[in-house]
Amino acid sequence: MPAADEVPIAKMHNWIIRLETAEGDAFTPIGLGLRGGMPAHGHGMTVEPRVTRQLDDGSFLIEGMKFHMGGEWRLMVGVGGPKGPDQVSFDFEVAGSVVAVGASLRDWSAAEVAVMQSLTLSRLPAPKDPSNRFSGDAAAAELGGKLFFDKDMSATGTVSCATCHDPKLAFTDGRARSFGTAEVARNAPTLIGVAHNSWFYWDGRRDSLWAQAITPLESPGEMDNNRVDIVRMVARKYADDYTAITGIALSPAADKWPANAGPFTDKEGRTAWERMPANDRTAINTAFANVGKFLAAYMEMLQPTGSRFDDFVAALADDGYPAAKELLSDDEQAGLKLFLDGGRTQCLRCHNGPLFTNYGFHNIATGISENGMPDFGRSVGLQAALLDEFNCRGSYSDLPQDDCSEIRFVGDAHGSYGEFKVPTLRNVALTAPYMHDGRFATLESVVEFYTQTPEPHIGPHELPELELSDQEIRQLAAFLASLSDTPEP
Numbered sequence: 001m002p003a004a005d006e007v008p009i010a011k012m013h014n015w016i017i018r019l020e021t022a023e024g025d026a027f028t029p030i031g032l033g034l035r036g037g038m039p040a041h042g043h044g045m046t047v048e049p050r051v052t053r054q055l056d057d058g059s060f061l062i063e064g065m066k067f068h069m070g071g072e073w074r075l076m077v078g079v080g081g082p083k084g085p086d087q088v089s090f091d092f093e094v095a096g097s098v099v100a101v102g103a104s105l106r107d108w109s110a111a112e113v114a115v116m117q118s119l120t121l122s123r124l125p126a127p128k129d130p131s132n133r134f135s136g137d138a139a140a141a142e143l144g145g146k147l148f149f150d151k152d153m154s155a156t157g158t159v160s161c162a163t164c165h166d167p168k169l170a171f172t173d174g175r176a177r178s179f180g181t182a183e184v185a186r187n188a189p190t191l192i193g194v195a196h197n198s199w200f201y202w203d204g205r206r207d208s209l210w211a212q213a214i215t216p217l218e219s220p221g222e223m224d225n226n227r228v229d230i231v232r233m234v235a236r237k238y239a240d241d242y243t244a245i246t247g248i249a250l251s252p253a254a255d256k257w258p259a260n261a262g263p264f265t266d267k268e269g270r271t272a273w274e275r276m277p278a279n280d281r282t283a284i285n286t287a288f289a290n291v292g293k294f295l296a297a298y299m300e301m302l303q304p305t306g307s308r309f310d311d312f313v314a315a316l317a318d319d320g321y322p323a324a325k326e327l328l329s330d331d332e333q334a335g336l337k338l339f340l341d342g343g344r345t346q347c348l349r350c351h352n353g354p355l356f357t358n359y360g361f362h363n364i365a366t367g368i369s370e371n372g373m374p375d376f377g378r379s380v381g382l383q384a385a386l387l388d389e390f391n392c393r394g395s396y397s398d399l400p401q402d403d404c405s406e407i408r409f410v411g412d413a414h415g416s417y418g419e420f421k422v423p424t425l426r427n428v429a430l431t432a433p434y435m436h437d438g439r440f441a442t443l444e445s446v447v448e449f450y451t452q453t454p455e456p457h458i459g460p461h462e463l464p465e466l467e468l469s470d471q472e473i474r475q476l477a478a479f480l481a482s483l484s485d486t487p488e489p
């Protein structure tokens with residue numbers, strides 16, 4: 001059995017299992033089935049791992065394992081043998097969640113320090129997207145940066161990505177629901193650290209940053225443009241950059257393409273798109289995907305730079321409490337204690353790791369918005385990701401289909417009604433209002449929400465029922481505000 005710190009939290013990985021008879025001989029079953037879950041919480045895995053291969057030594061490779069929170073897990077293996085079906089179950093722990101919290105502020109236990117270190121930026125790997133051939137390419141990132149701030153990307157010439165993702169507000173817009181060419185239904189998330197996600201949008205309807213980046217260009221209310229116009233604009237303004245990066249010239253036929261054409265525009269534009277020769281459409285889609293890949297290369301560079309919380313943990317680990325205590329106020333430290341206290345708050349179940357998110361989807365009873373409209377969240381987002389022609393398995397991705405493990409092992413959409421992506425808590429003080437629909441104006445009101453169980457909601461929710469005093473609510477909010485990147489001197 002793996003030890004608790006051997007099983008990574010919220011990361012797709014593989015297992016190798018070996019089956020033996022009671023006598024200790026290797027055993028080869030006729031069939032194998034897998035089912036995992038957390039017995040204490042009564043929920044399953046968010047992915048569907050599968051046995052994909054028998055290895056030379058008789059053991060089996062299981063691909064697509066991912067455990068989205070710390071705690072006690074059980075993996076049941078159904079085994080088909082010559083004498084009929086049998087079942088073995090493995091109980092194991094995924095580390096990184098529940099901690100017993102020390103009494104006073106000066107008393108930080110080794111276990112607390114270890115969990116705090118798992119939350120610091122020193123544990124954040126550099127992002128890399130193998131489905132994007134320009135991931136990590138400096139020239140592509142530079143062009144992506146120009147496109148990000150270019151209003152000619154929108155149909156009206158008035159909206160750029162930065163309209164809703166303003167660097168001064170940690171790449172958000174300060175609005176409950178964003179406004180581009182019109183108002184949209186959701187709140188703009190921060191883009192700092194976004195490249196570390198496996199799924200994008202509150203409902204995860206895109207499976208890569210580049211496939212995400214081309215979506216607002218054609219969305220009504222956001223930039224409302226069409227892909228033919230985008231490629232024509234790039235040919236007009238950035239042709240040399242484009243060719244230098246990709247090694248291909250943009251089609252000289254761009255001027256002859258219809259002005260309004262694309263699969264998501266009005267009826268006239270859709271008809272014009274359908275009537276274009278298939279190889280023109282492929283060339284346009286390729287260039288359009290490249291625009292997304294440049295934008296993604298730019299967004300990969302938007303990384304958190306470090307907060308007072310990170311400094312506090314480093315000082316605590318290296319020099320002890322007297323050196324650390326000046327870095328966070330007493331209220332911030334009390335809030336941090338609460339945040340770590342699995343018995344009191346359970347925040348770490350979902351907000352863990354260096355970006356304070358497990359990158360997963362959870363239902364915390366936010367599926368009905370204030371005006372009574374339901375938002376199904378992940379269940380619809382997952383279907384959309386599977387249908388997206390720019391997903392990891394599609395022909396514009398730079399990764400072989402078999403390596404697209406997130407989309408290959410994705411779980412059942414029907415279990416995910418009302419689930420939304422767990423947002424990062426880094427820089428959260430800069431990104432008000434909060435939640436997918438911007439329903440809360442302050443951090444205090446978000447934390448207060450966790451002390452109530454609202455009705456109605458969609459699907460079975462996982463909202464922990466917490467008891468916190470007004471002072472504790474303020475302290476948790478104060479701690480969250482200490483997660484902002486320290487401005488450059």
Ligand code: HEC
Nearest residue numbers: 160161164178179180186187188189200201202213216222
């Ligand atoms: C009209 C405002 C608006 C514009 C313009 C806009 N966005 Fe967004 N962006 C949003 C909103 C709102 C969401 C969340 C939508 C949702 O989840 O349904 C979002 C989500 C995202 C996400 C996903 C973040 C995450 O955590 O999953 C990324 C990345 C992103 N936008 C990048 C861009 C880029 C690149 C552009 C320009 C091509 C752009 N946005 C243009 C408002 C906007």
Ligand code: HEC
Nearest residue numbers: 345346347349350362366420421422423434435436446462
């Ligand atoms: C079961 C998983 C889960 C637990 C436990 C949890 N959260 Fe969340 N949190 C979420 C999800 C999912 C959202 C987004 C919900 C939405 O947008 O509708 C969220 C949103 C937030 C936000 C808003 C951030 C933003 O950018 O909009 C804050 C702040 C937050 N949580 C703090 C906390 C704190 C503090 C705790 C512990 C008291 C906690 N959460 C416990 C899943 C969880």
